[in-house]
Amino acid sequence: MARTTLELRKRRHARIRRRITGTQARPRVAVSRTNKHISAQMIDDVTGRTLAAASSVEAGLKGTSGGNIEGAKAVATLLAERAKAANITTVVFDRGGFDYHGRVAAFADTLRAAGLEF
Numbered sequence: 001m002a003r004t005t006l007e008l009r010k011r012r013h014a015r016i017r018r019r020i021t022g023t024q025a026r027p028r029v030a031v032s033r034t035n036k037h038i039s040a041q042m043i044d045d046v047t048g049r050t051l052a053a054a055s056s057v058e059a060g061l062k063g064t065s066g067g068n069i070e071g072a073k074a075v076a077t078l079l080a081e082r083a084k085a086a087n088i089t090t091v092v093f094d095r096g097g098f099d100y101h102g103r104v105a106a107f108a109d110t111l112r113a114a115g116l117e118f
Helices: 005-017 069-085 103-113
Strands: 028-033 038-044 049-055 092-094
Touching: 028 103, 038 069, 038 103, 049 069, 069 103
Parallel strands: 028 092
Antiparallel strands: 028 038, 038 049
8 A cells, every 4th residue: 555755754753763762951943844944843742841943924024934044054053043042952853754955954954053952
């Protein structure tokens, strides 16, 4: 039986999530992308709270598209600023089952360049 792209991505994400857990000191950066947008959250899995979040659909990023690398970099920069405000310096990166390529890789590289360690 043929599996859809979504089913395969969800299976990859479940496999990744078995090994990755975010804490208050080192939250999980969960990245989600669609064809037009990209968003990410910093999550403390112990308490189930989102510590910081950023998305390409926010009013502050109205002029940028989340469907390209430049948009991903803009969202990552915004998330890094919010992480600094919340005193977060180290994170665990959760690519969400997406390939570590293109927008997801650019997002991660921008977070590293902004000073977050993972």
